[in-house]
Amino acid sequence: MEVVxxxxxxxxxxxxxxxAEDGTIGRSEAxxxxxxxxxxxxxxxxKTRELSRLDARSPAKSAYQLLSLAGCTPSTTFAAAVAxxxxxxxxxxARCLGVPLHRLFGGAIRDRIPACAAxxxxxxxxxxxxxxxxxxxxxxxxxxxxLDPFEPGKVDLTRSETGRAIRxxxxxxxxxxxxxxxxxxxxxxxxxxxxxxxxxxxERVEPSGIFEPLSPTDRLALPDVARRSSLPLAIxxxxxxxxxxxxxxxxRHVSLIVSDPSLACGFAATRTLAALAETNGIGIALRSHSxxxxxxxxxxxxxxxxxxxxxxxxxSLSETPEPGVPDLIDGTWFPSEGSGLSVx
Numbered sequence: 001m002e003v004v005x006x007x008x009x010x011x012x013x014x015x016x017x018x019x020a021e022d023g024t025i026g027r028s029e030a031x032x033x034x035x036x037x038x039x040x041x042x043x044x045x046x047k048t049r050e051l052s053r054l055d056a057r058s059p060a061k062s063a064y065q066l067l068s069l070a071g072c073t074p075s076t077t078f079a080a081a082v083a084x085x086x087x088x089x090x091x092x093x094a095r096c097l098g099v100p101l102h103r104l105f106g107g108a109i110r111d112r113i114p115a116c117a118a119x120x121x122x123x124x125x126x127x128x129x130x131x132x133x134x135x136x137x138x139x140x141x142x143x144x145x146x147l148d149p150f151e152p153g154k155v156d157l158t159r160s161e162t163g164r165a166i167r168x169x170x171x172x173x174x175x176x177x178x179x180x181x182x183x184x185x186x187x188x189x190x191x192x193x194x195x196x197x198x199x200x201x202x203e204r205v206e207p208s209g210i211f212e213p214l215s216p217t218d219r220l221a222l223p224d225v226a227r228r229s230s231l232p233l234a235i236x237x238x239x240x241x242x243x244x245x246x247x248x249x250x251x252r253h254v255s256l257i258v259s260d261p262s263l264a265c266g267f268a269a270t271r272t273l274a275a276l277a278e279t280n281g282i283g284i285a286l287r288s289h290s291x292x293x294x295x296x297x298x299x300x301x302x303x304x305x306x307x308x309x310x311x312x313x314x315x316s317l318s319e320t321p322e323p324g325v326p327d328l329i330d331g332t333w334f335p336s337e338g339s340g341l342s343v344x
Contacts, residue, residue, distance in 0.1 A: 013290035018088035026092025030262040059089035079240035086266035095340035101300040108303035112332035116144035119314035131175035143331035148185040192221040242273035260287040283309040292324025303335040
């Protein structure tokens with residue numbers, strides 16, 4: 001087998017091609033990290049030391065072999081490397097069998113995958129500009145929207161900044177109407193008391209929940225925030241492996257766990273996370289913030305998860321259609337029935 005890593009700065013992702021002896025190619029991709037060289041070095045190390053032992057037609061076994069090298073919870077860099085190799089193995093295995101990828105996970109149990117729009121917020125802080133941008137997203141067919149109303153870098157909000165953020169949320173709610181689900185992104189910025197205060201102030205907007213309510217350094221306070229807030233909480237943005245979320249799920253401190261399969265050790269690990277969440281009555285959302293290959297993988301996987309809530313996708317406000325992104329039909333995507341990931 002041969003591994004080729006390609007940088008695509010236009011789409012902000014790193015793609016990997018895994019070529020079998022018969023010429024069949026398995027593909028994967030992940031968002032470009034802030035520091036790319038450690039990831040490339042890890043992939044090169046895997047290629048040099050482990051590739052000859054990996055069986056591309058047994059992706060779960062290959063992922064297990066790679067994760068055994070970490071010894072404990074993998075770093076974010078190692079988790080991304082495992083995901084890239086494992087996802088390419090799944091694609092290769094499905095292509096060799098001539099079946100869509102979701103068949104290797106037991107087949108799709110849903111034919112509609114709810115889509116959530118993220119990353120669409122304008123750089124301007126005016127509520128009117130936010131509401132217009134949100135209206136454009138809703139007109140494209142998205143029925144679930146993730147909204148970050150806070151100015152970048154702000155941690156300790158003044159009363160004026162708090163008022164501005166609330167006005168943005170209110171203007172967006174008025175623009176998209178009551179039938180669109182809004183998830184407010186706190187971005188892991190706030191101390192517990194601030195997160196509780198903001199969640200109470202935002203109740204009037206009727207959001208579906210709050211993403212990343214606390215700073216990672218304050219995560220032990222999550223039970224208190226969950227108890228004192230009436231809004232559902234979602235976490236998972238920076239979890240490299242399902243084991244990092246085990247205690248949060250077992251004790252039911254959150255209503256939704258979020259995972260990016262292309263960064264969190266791949267499909268096998270994400271399926272374990274989804275099963276653990278389902279056992280504890282918690283939903284899972286998948287995140288795909290890179291290119292069409294990663295999105296296709298998330299759709300195939302999401303089609304097989306009983307507790308899937310939605311797949312979050314970064315949306316551009318450009319009028320030019322995003323290459324490789326499937327069309328929305330009533331706010332949902334449909335899993336492809338083509339071979340493998342069905343992305344060329």
